[in-house]
Amino acid sequence: MAVHIHLLHNSLSSFHSHPYGEAIAYIEALKAMGGTATIYANTACDSRILHDLKALPIFPCATDSMVDTNPSSAEQSEFVSLGNAFGSALANHLPKEFTPEEIIYIPYARQNEAHGVALWLKTIPADKRPKIVLFCYRPEFRWSLNDDRTRFEGNFTYWRAVGSELIEQLDSKNILLASTDHRLSAALQAASGIKALTVKMPTLYPLDPAILLAQTRDIDVGLLGTYRPERGSQFLINIIKLVDTRHPGLRYLVQVQNSSDFEQLKTTLNALRFQGNLEVLIGNPDQTEYMQHLSRCMLSCLPYAPARYATRSSGVLSECAAYGISMVIPANTWLSDRLDAGEISALKFEYWTPEAIATCIEIALSNIGPMTERAKYLSHAWRKQNNAQRVLEDIFSELKLGLEK
Known part of the structure; x- marks a missing residue:
């Protein structure tokens, strides 16, 4: 059976955005590889994009939404509120069971989205849960590299918590983190306990x-x-x-x-x-x-x-x-x-x-x-x-997924 990706693009809203270009790149790459995709976008997404990509507008908040401007409480409150909103969107709009060839793929993930996924997975029967890929495109705002740029410092509490939640609900071979930087991948893996893969850029090249x-x-x-x-x-x-x-x-x-x-x-x-x-x-x-x-x-x-x-x-x-x-x-x-x-x-x-x-x-x-x-x-x-097909090939290989040609 061909691989099917549920592309959860909560930041997809306008034509001029890397989420838009990358969504097209993933769709085209999957088609070339024998797979298919369903796109889920932000509720503010341009109606023309929804039409062209047959996308479903389900997410009320984008990846970097700010709901708390108080520095002392923002991280915790956003982890809870944005995580809950993300999880609720999944519970209300995604299928209730999945096959082994289906992947939940979040191309702009942070700890909030990871928390939302963990909450949502509890509503899916254990033997009907999909594979999960969280593409972490940048570190958390409160993480920073040390002076010699070899490792991260900061608050890893939330990734530890969400890592434990996810590992409880999925076999380790069915969940993967990804980033474009080896130090970020190492920090994510150390904090969450989940394998983190370093990949290339899924860039769209629309012109010859x-x-x-x-x-x-x-x-x-x-x-x-x-x-x-x-x-x-x-x-x-x-x-x-x-x-x-x-x-x-x-x-x-x-x-x-x-x-x-x-x-x-x-x-x-x-x-x-x-x-x-x-x-x-x-x-x-x-x-x-x-x-x-x-x-x-x-x-x-x-x-x-x-x-x-x-x-x-x-x-x-x-x-x-x-x-x-x-x-x-x-x-x-x-x-x-x-x-x-x-x-x-x-x-x-x-x-x-x-x-x-x-x-x-x-x-x-x-x-x-x-x-x-x-x-x-x-x-x-x-x-x-640096293209979407290369990224997907590396991820599918790590997940031990084959593709029909």
């Missing part, structure tokens, strides 16, 4: 790489991706101004959240006598439009907060790597680990300041020819390794 690799790139510096502080949005104006002062006339492509952000950016840069050319992408385009813009960039700047991306993967990096775009990235992060491993073409900034980032951009632009050549050379290997 050969066309994008060959096209003319008319943007010098791109600053694309969701506009928020952990991604350096507060540095944007200073970065552009610093580079513009020393290298006037460059072409920039910047993504902002809304028209108000655009007006503020334009007004401020004009007041600073900006001498370059600014093109702005407003809002959240779909994956194809977004990639068409990104692929115009000779250099992509990812001014991310090192503490937040120490072991957290980046979909933007994966897209740049896949289409041969050189990058500026933060040191001491999952992103710089990819550079150190020889997987991408990039320069890293050591300090999370506009000055350090701007200097890194200048150095990269002065070497953009050889950097681009290397980025294009590495792009094929990146796409071959």
Whole structure:
């Protein structure tokens, strides 16, 4: 019998999101592998996505929803409330029994979702429970790497508790954790007692790489991706101004959240006598439009907060790597680990300041020819390794699942 995945995508709501692209990638990969999927999305999901993916909107809360702003109580209250909400959604909308070939797959999991799964499993007969895969795309907010970046420190209480709950209800061979970082996998496994596998990125590549690799790139510096502080949005104006002062006339492509952000950016840069050319992408385009813009960039700047991306993967990096775009990235992060491993073409900034980032951009632009050549050379290997089919193959192998071809 073919494998069937129940893809529990509680963060799936809009076209411009990695959850959307990855959902398509998983569906296409499963089809190629002889499997099938049912998609479950957020209740706020765009109706067009629900129609196109035949998705069921069942989750009231996304993965990183905040329901308690009090630092002293947030983790516990969210573990309970978000876990209960997730478990209730499963109890109300998923089947009541499963075959051995069915998998519950949560691609954006945290301890809250794991708790919800544990609560829900109690409602399923022991001999009718599915296999469970929890893809933990980042560490918990209150976890941090130690100074030499070898192990995590923080509060592991909730993962210990939920690990015990899950192990009580499932045979160890039927549950798996996964992440894109070996240190995060080690921490999850140590805390929960559940096997944790390190896997690649399940990135969707919606456009023909050969066309994008060959096209003319008319943007010098791109600053694309969701506009928020952990991604350096507060540095944007200073970065552009610093580079513009020393290298006037460059072409920039910047993504902002809304028209108000655009007006503020334009007004401020004009007041600073900006001498370059600014093109702005407003809002959240779909994956194809977004990639068409990104692929115009000779250099992509990812001014991310090192503490937040120490072991957290980046979909933007994966897209740049896949289409041969050189990058500026933060040191001491999952992103710089990819550079150190020889997987991408990039320069890293050591300090999370506009000055350090701007200097890194200048150095990269002065070497953009050889950097681009290397980025294009590495792009094929990146796409071959980082895709949904590779991720599923590794997970299915660990779960001892075969597939009908």
